[in-house]
Amino acid sequence: xxxxxxxxxxxxxxxxxxxxxxxxxxxxxxxxxxxxxxxxxxxxxxxxxxxxxxxxxxxxxxxxxxxxxxxxxxxxxxxxxxxxxxxxxxxxxxxxxxxxxxxxxxxxxxxxxxxxxxxxxxxxxxxxxxxxxxxxxxxxxxxxxxxxxxxxxxxxxxxxxxxxxxxxxxxxxxxxxxxxxxxxxxxxxxxxxxxxx
Amino acid sequence: xxxxxxxxxxxxxxxxxxxxxxxxxxxxxxxxxxxxxxxxxxxxxxxxxxxxxxxxxxxxxxxxxxxxxxxxxxxxxxxxxxxxxxxxxxxxxxxxxxxxxxxxxxxxxxxxxxxxxxxxxxxxxxxxxxxxxxxxxxxxxxxxxxxxxxxxxxxxxxxxxxxxxxxxxxxxxxxxxxxxxxxxxxxxxxxxxxxxxxxxxxxxxxxxxxxxxxxxxxxxxxxxxxxxxxxxxxxxxxxxxxxxxxxxxxxxxxxxxxxxxxxxxxxx
Numbered sequence: 001x002x003x004x005x006x007x008x009x010x011x012x013x014x015x016x017x018x019x020x021x022x023x024x025x026x027x028x029x030x031x032x033x034x035x036x037x038x039x040x041x042x043x044x045x046x047x048x049x050x051x052x053x054x055x056x057x058x059x060x061x062x063x064x065x066x067x068x069x070x071x072x073x074x075x076x077x078x079x080x081x082x083x084x085x086x087x088x089x090x091x092x093x094x095x096x097x098x099x100x101x102x103x104x105x106x107x108x109x110x111x112x113x114x115x116x117x118x119x120x121x122x123x124x125x126x127x128x129x130x131x132x133x134x135x136x137x138x139x140x141x142x143x144x145x146x147x148x149x150x151x152x153x154x155x156x157x158x159x160x161x162x163x164x165x166x167x168x169x170x171x172x173x174x175x176x177x178x179x180x181x182x183x184x185x186x187x188x189x190x191x192x193x194x195x196x197x
Numbered sequence: 198x199x200x201x202x203x204x205x206x207x208x209x210x211x212x213x214x215x216x217x218x219x220x221x222x223x224x225x226x227x228x229x230x231x232x233x234x235x236x237x238x239x240x241x242x243x244x245x246x247x248x249x250x251x252x253x254x255x256x257x258x259x260x261x262x263x264x265x266x267x268x269x270x271x272x273x274x275x276x277x278x279x280x281x282x283x284x285x286x287x288x289x290x291x292x293x294x295x296x297x298x299x300x301x302x303x304x305x306x307x308x309x310x311x312x313x314x315x316x317x318x319x320x321x322x323x324x325x326x327x328x329x330x331x332x333x334x335x336x337x338x339x340x341x342x343x344x345x346x347x348x349x350x351x352x353x354x355x356x357x358x359x360x361x362x363x364x365x366x367x368x369x370x371x372x373x374x375x376x377x378x379x380x381x382x383x384x385x386x387x388x389x390x391x392x393x394x395x396x397x398x399x400x401x402x403x404x405x406x407x408x409x410x411x412x413x414x415x416x417x418x419x420x421x422x423x424x425x426x427x428x429x430x431x432x433x434x435x436x437x438x439x440x441x442x443x444x445x446x447x448x449x450x451x452x453x454x455x456x457x458x459x460x461x462x463x464x465x
Contacts, residue, residue: 027272027273027275028273029266029269029270029273032265032266032269033262033266036262036265036266037262040257040261040262041254041255041256041257042249042250042252043249044255044256044257044261045249045252045253045254045255046249046252048252048255049252049253049255050252054258058257058258058261058264061257061261062261062264062265062268065265066265066268066269069269069272070389071387071389073424074347074350074351074387074426081243083243083246084242084243084245084246084247085355087246087247087249088242088246088355090249091246091249091357092355092357092359092361093361095357096360096361134247134250135250138247138248138250138251139250139251142251153248154251156212156213156214157212157245157248157251158252160213160357161214162213162214162215162216163214163215163216164216166214181209181212181214182209185208185209185212185244185245186208188208188244188245188247188248189208189244192244192247
């Protein structure tokens with residue numbers, strides 16, 4: 001089997017996700033490196049928010065990127081962009097971890113050396129501008145929601161709870177929880193529609 | 198509910214909050230849905246995935262990048278080794294014939310080849326074309342089947358209700374098999390770098406219940422690239438499955454396992 005010789009991309013020009021995935025198929029570890037630089041931080045932030053444990057979050061993120069490397073042939077850009085695929089995979093892995101942890105009742109206190117890292121702001125490279133703008137939009141939207149509605153969406157997304165589990169956890173009526181979540185998702189969809197237009 | 202009414206639930210489905218009848222109805226609809234609904238769910242997944250940005254920004258440990266790159270280094274190096282190296286330059290052979298003689302010989306060969314092609318029997322060409330068309334139709338059908346299977350596997354993998362399981366091999370030289378277990382859509386089985394198997398043998402996936410005998414879920418074979426990707430129906434409730442196991446069986450499968458477990462994962 002002969003493989004194409006992998007060429008580096010031109011200086012200063014950011015390759016698209018689709019190009020990087022093609023290059024991962026050619027076993028170009030530089031492409032994985034570039035995708036990690038692009039998505040490693042939001043994926044880690046998401047996983048840490050769900051898993052609440054830095055060393056577990058690190059393992060899960062490592063697993064997610066290795067899965068990306070191993071299963072690049074299953075990703076098809078025609079099915080949709082890479083970012084939600086990656087976020088969904090990371091969220092599912094982190095929620096699996098959370099459910100397992102809950103089932104086994106093995107909550108352990110974080111050691112002093114394992115405290116949550118503080119946010120570090122880094123300069124935005126050009127390729128991150130869209131991602132940053134969307135992230136700002138999402139944070140602004142979440143902040144604008146009433147506390148109870150925001151909490152319901154957070155319980156669903158970050159804790160993997162269903163409608164009835166959220167109702168039980170918050171003591172609200174099931175119908176109220178459903179309308180909060182439906183309303184919140186509708187605003188999210190509209191807000192992202194504005195962001196992309 | 199019709200297609201449009203169900204479309205209003207796509208985001209809630211992608212978020213994983215739907216339950217009971219609503220979820221069952223939506224999943225049943227998606228299992229037989231057309232491209233429009235599949236695209237609608239994909240769009241909803243994109244919208245919901247954006248909630249990831251609501252997580253507080255955190256810096257991954259500096260060592261994580263290196264760990265990931267170190268882990269992929271062996272396979273990247275292997276691939277690089279397969280790229281042919283530039284051949285060392287050798288000295289120009291001494292010309293035995295003048296250049297015009299080579300050109301004349303090449304022109305003569307071209308003319309001869311052209312003449313021979315013209316002499317080919319037209320019926321043979323037609324037969325060849327028919328054969329190619331038949332082959333292309335079969336390839337198209339195979340690709341369509343593969344696409345359908347990929348779509349089903351992706352749906353099970355991406356569903357928030359799927360339980361992801363790693364079936365660890367008893368032989369450490371074997372790769373891991375991954376199964377995504379969905380309560381309604383079945384079990385999506387995926388694996389890479391599987392060794393080739395003789396046609397007289399097959400792999401068989403078993404659901405091992407908490408009480409009773411193992412139940413066969415699927416019989417499968419790695420493809421020529423060593424990959425496995427399929428979705429099999431699960432005939433028992435997920436909460437009754439204690440473990441999933443894979444054994445090596447004679448072609449066609451066995452009613453009960455006849456060889457030791459080759460891969461296994463605990464479920465409940």
